[in-house]
Amino acid sequence: MKIVTYNLNGVRARLPRLIEYLEEQKPDVLCLQEIKCADEAFPIEDIKAAGYEGVWHGQKGFNGVGILSPHGEPKLRRMGLPGDPDDTHSRYIEAEVGGVVIGSIYLPNGNPQPGPKFDYKLAWLERLREHAQHLLDEEVPVVLAGDYNVIPTESHDDVFSVRAMAQDALMQPESRAALRRLIHQGWTDAIRARHPDGPAYTFWDYTANAWARDAGFRIDHLLLSPLAADRMLDAGVDKDYRGREKASDHAPTWVMLEDPADIA
């Protein structure tokens, strides 16, 4: 069961890349972020033509998340993260596929910091931690997959240059501490569990020739609950998709779980 997270940076602009990915990699679950369209503009017919169904939570112009699967429509559990009724951003959707609870996350970027956007990011991380605890309490397999917009460590394996990113919201000590508090509830960072050493970048900026210089960092994560972690077979980054024509600035990042009985 291949579960993927892919920040598309615009589902309509990236439709050829998305369909190509579905056809080439045949993921069992694809979590999308930054679809950047209203609900009614989501290209579900093209996705259905490729053999997938989906649930999504869009927003005109910005943000927007979704979950796709070829094993029937994901069973929607919730749209939006609890804890702030005034939060209008579409950044969280949760559904079940084949007995696995899937969360698709687009965490706030938080730049510039300090400022209200950074405060919103930290508050969102805290809300995510509270919701994640409830998911752990269910004692079911859960995968929280998405663009966390947090670089977990200052290791060169996670970031090309600590100095270049020192003022960025993605690498502030408060951001990293909040992600650690979440993980320490009992989640497994799939990429680092499978690849303890070595660069595992998932994002390369469009500017400053970042892709050619391999000036990337690791911000797309798959956190596994204990019952999901027990089933992990492999994890990785489909890096070559970042180098294709009209690519997103993120690469698809994935985990392979041992199949449950009810998915062929």
Next chain:
DNA sequence: ATGTCAGGAGTTTCCTGA
């Protein structure tokens, strides 16, 4: 440090967000 995308408004080019 540098400087590229996507989408929206609303009219052909600038704004925001990343």
